[in-house]
Amino acid sequence: MPEYLHVAIIGAGNLAWHLAPALDNCGYAVKEVYSPDSKKADTLVKRLYQAVPAGDLDFSDSNSRLFIVCIPDDAIEEVVKEIVLPDEHAILIHTSGSIAIQALEYAATQHIGVFYPLQTFSKNRKANFSEIPVLIEASDLSTEEILIRIAKSISNNVKQVSSANRKAIHVAAVFACNFTNHMFTLSKAILDDEGFDFELLKPLITETINKSLEIGPENAQTGPARREDFQTMDTHFDYLEDPAIQEIYRIISQNIIDRYK
Numbered sequence: 497m498p499e500y501l502h503v504a505i506i507g508a509g510n511l512a513w514h515l516a517p518a519l520d521n522c523g524y525a526v527k528e529v530y531s532p533d534s535k536k537a538d539t540l541v542k543r544l545y546q547a548v549p550a551g552d553l554d555f556s557d558s559n560s561r562l563f564i565v566c567i568p569d570d571a572i573e574e575v576v577k578e579i580v581l582p583d584e585h586a587i588l589i590h591t592s593g594s595i596a597i598q599a600l601e602y603a604a605t606q607h608i609g610v611f612y613p614l615q616t617f618s619k620n621r622k623a624n625f626s627e628i629p630v631l632i633e634a635s636d637l638s639t640e641e642i643l644i645r646i647a648k649s650i651s652n653n654v655k656q657v658s659s660a661n662r663k664a665i666h667v668a669a670v671f672a673c674n675f676t677n678h679m680f681t682l683s684k685a686i687l688d689d690e691g692f693d694f695e696l697l698k699p700l701i702t703e704t705i706n707k708s709l710e711i712g713p714e715n716a717q718t719g720p721a722r723r724e725d726f727q728t729m730d731t732h733f734d735y736l737e738d739p740a741i742q743e744i745y746r747i748i749s750q751n752i753i754d755r756y757k
């Protein structure tokens with residue numbers, strides 16, 4: 497493997513936990529891992545073949561050529577200003593759905609990019625990268641070619657997407673993943689209050705997702721709002737005593753009604 501493809505990862509959170517071993521397994525050796533909490537870097541390093549923890553963001557003596565910033569979105573622009581790269585040939589990328597490539601423009605390299613895996617990652621879950629879409633953006637052709645090559649080595653679904661389009665896709669992902677999961681959390685709280693197990697809803701949740709994927713979400717919608725059953729919606733509204741949860745129920749129900757009018 498050419499030396500310039502050795503990798504340093506800044507961040508040891510949920511995504512780095514899965515991405516670093518995936519790169520390692522495809523021959524893109526991860527050599528360094530940095531995290532402010534050094535214990536987190538130590539733990540991730542143990543999952544990798546050759547990596548060592550980096551004590552700080554000074555990579556001036558590093559042999560790595562690809563630097564992956566894998567930290568919370570709101571820290572990217574500031575932290576990038578602190579990273580010392582070995583030379584101007586280094587490639588610096590981030591992994592965020594919502595942050596524009598321009599957030600990396602203060603780096604001391606012309607070679608910047610984005611490598612956004614469109615999936616939800618948690619440390620205690622397995623991730624099968626081969627099925628995960630990876631959305632790529634790069635500042636220049638040579639960086640683009642390298643990022644596409646790396647992405648194709650771990651995923652069968654690689655796309656080039658601009659910052660503006662990636663942001664739109666990320667908004668869609670927030671509705672599909674984060675908001676849906678929050679609905680599950682609210683749903684579980686109701687069952688917990690009544691002494692029922694969340695498992696009771698498992699067949700319903702599975703069928704809801706399968707049906708939506710098979711026939712399209714707009715064709716799959718059922719329920720009181722879709723039927724404009726105001727009597728049932730009123731009883732649900734009264735059952736929900738928390739005004740914040742009542743408001744969520746009201747807004748979503750009204751939006752369903754409006755969409756199918």
Ligand SMILES: NC(=O)c1ccc[n+]([C@@H]2O[C@H](COP(=O)([O-])OP(=O)(O)OC[C@H]3O[C@@H](n4cnc5c(N)ncnc54)[C@H](OP(=O)(O)O)[C@@H]3O)[C@@H](O)[C@H]2O)c1
Nearest residue numbers: 507508509510511531532533566567569571591592616617
């Ligand atoms: N998780 C996902 O599902 C997912 C999916 C696709 C893309 N992404 C993107 O991947 C990036 C990382 O997300 P994540 O979920 O892995 O985050 P995370 O689990 O919160 O981990 C963040 C990592 O960044 C470090 N960090 C926090 N603030 C920092 C700072 N100011 N300077 C240097 N390091 C800092 C943390 O260090 P300490 O804990 O040691 O403080 C930790 O190692 C984000 O851009 C996110 O949008 C995440």
